[in-house]
Amino acid sequence: MRRFLICAIVCAVVWGAQYHFPDAIQPVVYAGLMLVVPMTLANALSGSGIPAHVIPLLLGFLASGSGLRHAGAFIAAAPFAELAQAWVGLYLGACFSYHRIHSKNLGAATLLSLGATFAPAALALFLFLDVSAVQAIRLGLLAAMSGPMFTLMSQPDRREALSFSLLATMLGLSCWFVVDLIVSTPDLYRVIPSLLMWVAGVELIARITHTVRTGQGGQVLFGAIVATLFVCAQAMHISPLFLALVTGAGVSARSGRSGHSLRAMEPLAVPLSHVVLVYFAVSLDLSGLLGFSALHWKILVIYVAAMLLGKTVGGLTAVRYAGLFLRDWSQTLPQGVVVFILLPEVFPSGSDQAIGDGLTASVVLTCGIVIPLLMAPVLYVSDRMDRRRIPNNVGQ
Amino acid sequence: MQFIASFYVIYAICLICRNLFVRRKLAAPLDSLRTSHLHFVPIGLAVGFILSMENSPAAIVGDIKEGLLGVILVWFGIVTGLRFDFRRLGRRASRDHALEGLQVLGTAALVFFLALLWRPVLRYQMGIAAEPALVALLLATLATTLRMPDRVFHVRSDLSTPGVENAPAGPLITNAAGMTLLTVLYPYCAGGTVLELGPLTLVSIGSFWALIACVGVLLGLLLTLIFSTFQDDVLCAIVATGTVATVGGLCAGKAIPGIVVGFISGVWFINTTTRRRDALEILEKTTGILQPVFFLVLGALLVTQNLTVLRLTAFTLLFLVARSLARGISLAVAARVTRCPLSLTDIIGSALRPLGTLSVALAAQLLLLDSGPNLYALIGAVMIAAAIGQVIPLPKPRDAAG
Numbered sequence: 001m002r003r004f005l006i007c008a009i010v011c012a013v014v015w016g017a018q019y020h021f022p023d024a025i026q027p028v029v030y031a032g033l034m035l036v037v038p039m040t041l042a043n044a045l046s047g048s049g050i051p052a053h054v055i056p057l058l059l060g061f062l063a064s065g066s067g068l069r070h071a072g073a074f075i076a077a078a079p080f081a082e083l084a085q086a087w088v089g090l091y092l093g094a095c096f097s098y099h100r101i102h103s104k105n106l107g108a109a110t111l112l113s114l115g116a117t118f119a120p121a122a123l124a125l126f127l128f129l130d131v132s133a134v135q136a137i138r139l140g141l142l143a144a145m146s147g148p149m150f151t152l153m154s155q156p157d158r159r160e161a162l163s164f165s166l167l168a169t170m171l172g173l174s175c176w177f178v179v180d181l182i183v184s185t186p187d188l189y190r191v192i193p194s195l196l197m198w199v200a201g202v203e204l205i206a207r208i209t210h211t212v213r214t215g216q217g218g219q220v221l222f223g224a225i226v227a228t229l230f231v232c233a234q235a236m237h238i239s240p241l242f243l244a245l246v247t248g249a250g251v252s253a254r255s256g257r258s259g260h261s262l263r264a265m266e267p268l269a270v271p272l273s274h275v276v277l278v279y280f281a282v283s284l285d286l287s288g289l290l291g292f293s294a295l296h297w298k299i300l301v302i303y304v305a306a307m308l309l310g311k312t313v314g315g316l317t318a319v320r321y322a323g324l325f326l327r328d329w330s331q332t333l334p335q336g337v338v339v340f341i342l343l344p345e346v347f348p349s350g351s352d353q354a355i356g357d358g359l360t361a362s363v364v365l366t367c368g369i370v371i372p373l374l375m376a377p378v379l380y381v382s383d384r385m386d387r388r389r390i391p392n393n394v395g396q
Numbered sequence: 397m398q399f400i401a402s403f404y405v406i407y408a409i410c411l412i413c414r415n416l417f418v419r420r421k422l423a424a425p426l427d428s429l430r431t432s433h434l435h436f437v438p439i440g441l442a443v444g445f446i447l448s449m450e451n452s453p454a455a456i457v458g459d460i461k462e463g464l465l466g467v468i469l470v471w472f473g474i475v476t477g478l479r480f481d482f483r484r485l486g487r488r489a490s491r492d493h494a495l496e497g498l499q500v501l502g503t504a505a506l507v508f509f510l511a512l513l514w515r516p517v518l519r520y521q522m523g524i525a526a527e528p529a530l531v532a533l534l535l536a537t538l539a540t541t542l543r544m545p546d547r548v549f550h551v552r553s554d555l556s557t558p559g560v561e562n563a564p565a566g567p568l569i570t571n572a573a574g575m576t577l578l579t580v581l582y583p584y585c586a587g588g589t590v591l592e593l594g595p596l597t598l599v600s601i602g603s604f605w606a607l608i609a610c611v612g613v614l615l616g617l618l619l620t621l622i623f624s625t626f627q628d629d630v631l632c633a634i635v636a637t638g639t640v641a642t643v644g645g646l647c648a649g650k651a652i653p654g655i656v657v658g659f660i661s662g663v664w665f666i667n668t669t670t671r672r673r674d675a676l677e678i679l680e681k682t683t684g685i686l687q688p689v690f691f692l693v694l695g696a697l698l699v700t701q702n703l704t705v706l707r708l709t710a711f712t713l714l715f716l717v718a719r720s721l722a723r724g725i726s727l728a729v730a731a732r733v734t735r736c737p738l739s740l741t742d743i744i745g746s747a748l749r750p751l752g753t754l755s756v757a758l759a760a761q762l763l764l765l766d767s768g769p770n771l772y773a774l775i776g777a778v779m780i781a782a783a784i785g786q787v788i789p790l791p792k793p794r795d796a797a798g
Contacts, residue, residue: 009614010642013646020593025645027460027645028467029646032637035634035638197397200404204411271634
């Protein structure tokens with residue numbers, strides 16, 4: 001009850017302030033709100049079986065619809081959300097364990113999952129709908145990616161699930177990058193210096209994070225690294241989340257063990273994931289859902305069907321050959337942040353902005369909220385069966 | 397590319413310096429500076445300079461700097477308020493409290509009237525066009541404040557934390573007493589401020605004071621609620637920081653003195669919470685993270701200003717001399733009034749105690765309450781004064797000398 005009271009007081013203060021003096025609201029107010037409310041509610045509902053990532057998404061959609069935001073100040077809060085993205089991305093990248101993938105056949109299972117999702121989705125979209133080849137490929141890749149941030153929030157102790165989810169997403173992102181290179185044909189001489197700078201940055205981060213070991217000093221250092229990644233991403237006009245993700249993976253590879261030097265970022269990674277999800281969910285305009293055409297419904301149906309099919313095939317293979325559990329496989333299904341960031345790239349400014357937002361919202365609603373909520377009772381029953389099976393086996 | 401390479405250079409320099417610090421034991425003055433986190437100011441200056449080269453990141457960071465500063469000020473207010481734990485204060489002899497309180501009162505009064513006397517100098521030489529009484533009050537308050545936790549070093553000795561709980565003239569409540577003065581006197585010195593809060597228009601001193609008190613108590617209540625609800629330390633720290641960010645952002649937006657609001661909430665919180673020890677530990681850890689951020693932000697803010705070295709030096713020297721004299725005279729008078737025997741070394745040692753983070757925060761608070769480019773000169777001068785104070789060794793007390 002006290003948790004709800006905290007949320008109610010903070011929301012009431014912000015609502016009253018933006019109702020009476022909207023111009024005086026600082027962006028940091030929303031940053032605080034995005035930190036307090038989802039964290040408090042997630043803590044209050046932790047025993048209910050609802051996946052942790054569903055709460056910030058739902059809260060964001062509710063806030064977007066109810067008007068609990070002042071548009072100007074909320075847009076100005078974007079740097080905080082992007083800093084949070086960089087923090088979470090760096091930590092997730094550092095969690096990328098090469099040893100685990102090699103030792104448990106996760107790599108093969110992920111490749112199978114990626115192919116089994118990408119191929120039917122891209123083919124169906126290209127053949128049956130009025131979608132260009134590049135758009136179909138991008139949508140197929142998007143369907144094949146997972147939500148590692150969701151896994152981090154819902155099942156932070158499941159390292160296999162996180163590795164599976166991370167690998168699928170990073171492979172998908174790499175393919176996306178290759179498609180981008182082919183389509184936009186940039187000058188390679190511009191890409192190579194950037195890559196060299198990135199390698200130098202990874203080396204510097206790996207060295208500097210190994211030297212600082214005090215608790216508070218470490219957090220300040222991580223904050224400084226995240227802020228640097230953020231301004232670099234701004235200067236290079238790329239997403240801070242993706243830059244941080246690959247940088248984290250680079251540092252992990254350089255360290256030789258999974259996220260060795262960046263492990264101390266963990267305590268803040270989950271709370272900041274809430275900020276990221278709430279920010280993306282609030283930013284969406286849900287009115288686009290009302291203006292859906294038949295084409296959009298078809299895209300949604302093919303996208304979700306291909307995703308379920310491909311990930312089930314990949315998941316079952318991983319359960320059979322890579323020692324993955326059902327609970328781990330269920331963590332590869334939800335999608336959110338990559339959809340928020342990359343789906344608008346598939347349908348650029350030519351198409352209606354509201355419809356694009358609507359499509360993003362519908363994919364997130366289906367893959368980020370509905371499917372995880374439907375999976376929750378299945379996982380509960382599966383867990384109960386496992387628990388019953390263990391005493392029976394012990395008895396025999 | 398140059399932009400990113402510049403950041404790499406900063407990291408490389410920090411890495412080299414850090415390795416040097418680890419290998420060699422720092423001299424006491426440098427160690428004193430390091431523990432005060434003032435070494436983050438030059439890093440902030442460098443970062444601010446690099447950011448100013450590139451348009452888009454500078455614009456983005458510029459939008460959030462003010463709010464961030466507001467939140468940190470509220471946090472420092474809370475941390476200062478935590479020192480007003482009445483149960484803990486009750487253990488100390490009332491004569492020591494009286495001595496310290498009288499010293500704070502005397503210092504504040506002397507510096508306040510000096511600042512009012514030097515109003516033309518502040519306005520026409522320093523170019524500080526803010527409300528004179530408000531500037532004088534903030535200068536008086538920051539003259540009373542000290543570095544906390546109190547760390548001193550004597551001639552040819554290492555940095556140490558003296559036991560202040562029982563020592564006469566040891567600073568235990570100095571910062572809190574100074575902040576109390578600011579809290580009580582702020583509405584009187586803020587000038588003819590009219591504050592519109594939706595349907596409410598606050599014009600009288602009483603209503604303004606009531607607003608500050610209400611916001612402070614609300615934040616204190618929220619903190620008490622948070623610490624009684626969440627048992628996990630990290631969760632407590634995060635939710636508390638988020639709440640402070642919400643309230644601090646609103647204070648910064650409406651030009652409400654966040655540091656005073658934070659102080660009231662800190663006093664309320666420490667005297668109502670049941671998790672006093674945990675709370676102090678958690679908040680202290682978070683403060684350890686926020687202090688470097690504060691100095692980085694200030695450094696980044698200062699580098700874009702056109703500050704004159706002559707102005708900075710003149711104001712720094714003037715302020716240091718006035719503060720030391722005021723502290724010394726008021727302590728001598730207070731010792732006479734309370735009949736507490738103090739040697740000349742004690743008085744000089746107390747007069748030379750360095751300024752701390754709270755002092756710089758009070759100067760920075762003026763930036764959010766009033767506008768004007770020359771306020772940056774004031775902040776810069778206070779920071780230099782703090783740095784100078786921290787590298788000056790104190791005279792050895794008689795018992796320690798023997």
